[in-house]
Amino acid sequence: MSNAAEIQQKHAKHVLTPWMAQGGLVAPVIVRGEGRYLFDADGNRFFDLGSGLIAVNLGHGHPKVVKAIQDQAATLGYAAPSLFHDKRAELAAELSDLSPWKGEGCRTFFTTTGAESNDDAVRLARAITGRHKILTAYRSFHGSTGTAIVLTGEDRRFGGETGGPSGISHFWAPYPYRSPFWATSAEDETARAIEHLERTLVHEDPKRVAAILIEPVVGSNGVIVYPEGYLPALRALTEKHGILLITDEVMTGFGRVGAAFGSTRFGVVPDMITFAKGVTSAYLPLGGVMIREKLASSFDARALPSGHTYSGHPMCVAAGLATVRAYREENLLERGKEIEGWLSTGLAAIAEKHRTVGDVRGVGAFFALELVKDRKSKEPLVAWHGDGPGVMKTFYAELRKRGVYTFGKFNVAMMAPPLTTTKPELDEALAAVDEALTAFEATL
Numbered sequence: 001m002s003n004a005a006e007i008q009q010k011h012a013k014h015v016l017t018p019w020m021a022q023g024g025l026v027a028p029v030i031v032r033g034e035g036r037y038l039f040d041a042d043g044n045r046f047f048d049l050g051s052g053l054i055a056v057n058l059g060h061g062h063p064k065v066v067k068a069i070q071d072q073a074a075t076l077g078y079a080a081p082s083l084f085h086d087k088r089a090e091l092a093a094e095l096s097d098l099s100p101w102k103g104e105g106c107r108t109f110f111t112t113t114g115a116e117s118n119d120d121a122v123r124l125a126r127a128i129t130g131r132h133k134i135l136t137a138y139r140s141f142h143g144s145t146g147t148a149i150v151l152t153g154e155d156r157r158f159g160g161e162t163g164g165p166s167g168i169s170h171f172w173a174p175y176p177y178r179s180p181f182w183a184t185s186a187e188d189e190t191a192r193a194i195e196h197l198e199r200t201l202v203h204e205d206p207k208r209v210a211a212i213l214i215e216p217v218v219g220s221n222g223v224i225v226y227p228e229g230y231l232p233a234l235r236a237l238t239e240k241h242g243i244l245l246i247t248d249e250v251m252t253g254f255g256r257v258g259a260a261f262g263s264t265r266f267g268v269v270p271d272m273i274t275f276a277k278g279v280t281s282a283y284l285p286l287g288g289v290m291i292r293e294k295l296a297s298s299f300d301a302r303a304l305p306s307g308h309t310y311s312g313h314p315m316c317v318a319a320g321l322a323t324v325r326a327y328r329e330e331n332l333l334e335r336g337k338e339i340e341g342w343l344s345t346g347l348a349a350i351a352e353k354h355r356t357v358g359d360v361r362g363v364g365a366f367f368a369l370e371l372v373k374d375r376k377s378k379e380p381l382v383a384w385h386g387d388g389p390g391v392m393k394t395f396y397a398e399l400r401k402r403g404v405y406t407f408g409k410f411n412v413a414m415m416a417p418p419l420t421t422t423k424p425e426l427d428e429a430l431a432a433v434d435e436a437l438t439a440f441e442a443t444l
Helices: 002-016 063-075 086-098 113-130 156-159 186-204 230-241 293-299 313-329 336-353 390-400 425-443
Strands: 030-034 035-042 046-048 106-109 133-137 168-171 209-214 246-248 270-277 287-292 358-361 364-375 413-417
Touching: 030 168, 030 390, 035 287, 046 425, 063 313, 063 390, 086 106, 086 287, 086 313, 106 113, 113 209, 113 246, 113 287, 113 390, 133 186, 156 186, 168 186, 186 230, 209 230, 336 358, 336 364, 336 425, 390 413
Parallel strands: 133 168, 133 209, 209 246, 246 270
Antiparallel strands: 030 035, 035 046, 106 287, 270 287, 358 364, 364 413
């Protein structure tokens, strides 16, 4: 086997890394995962404080999922999506049981990724409603495929915009720490955000809007938890105008926020749920669109307007079935509520000690630190859409020196451990965050 330096050189020469300038990139060569830890080619161990990309909810190498993948590989590697398959049916039934549509259930259209799921959800919503327009929030990420990149509200969409009509518009959603509505209370933030959305709908014509697509908790754009009441008020607004509500649960699904789905945690019943990541604990690529039965049945007499070669791939759905059953059997779907207490307390203590921590926020096992130059002015340490990787990569490097891996976007760093994390493990990781911030602040 090549040594780490040789692999790094080969990687830099032949692999294109997402969302980064390629010159000068160097990263650990990860060769193994076990439990909550990653191991590199040099034998270094890293606590996975980002759960991969908010995906490895079970931790690494879970034996039940590994065995399911092995057994499926030995039985059937592929079957066309037009054929019926036992694991597809069983996983879809499990998802229906987990869904918020109690007494009604749902059907699932399987995809490979979250981006594909959002692409397909839009296409299906348009087919169901006969309307074309879709609304999403500005501070959002919904994927990088053809439609999903335009659904995305933040700067990563810029390279994917064609300039032609897409039927996709954006609106401002709540952000309590940096209120776009000049609100000073959660109640005002919610009221003004809903008023803004109502005005947006007036100008877009609600009779032309097929769906509003929203993350129940903003994901890679800062782990923003909406004020209590916002999502139910948004749901009421969609119902008023006959607009479908689609929740993008690619990050918030499968226990991440202390419930099966974010919509469940926040008491909202959407019309569709898109998912990926946690459904297999990211061991294999799988996503999908869960559609409540009263809408899914509209395709009983007409063709479903989408399809993929790997829709419901046997290997992937076998992994998904084992993963979902592991969540249930090990009581992990609500364990995030316990981890929430550990993170809230531990990160609040860190914030008290460090001048760069402007805000600590999160829910379940899904938290973030927002780093600032000045707490009073809230000036970001790295401007949103600014050239900041050089600043923040110093912090992430200090973390890796102390055996912790995570990631973030601009001035926000993710604090989102696997759901299987123990308190001693998390305490050790947070101590490393504390030390890394001290070393990082000394460089500023």
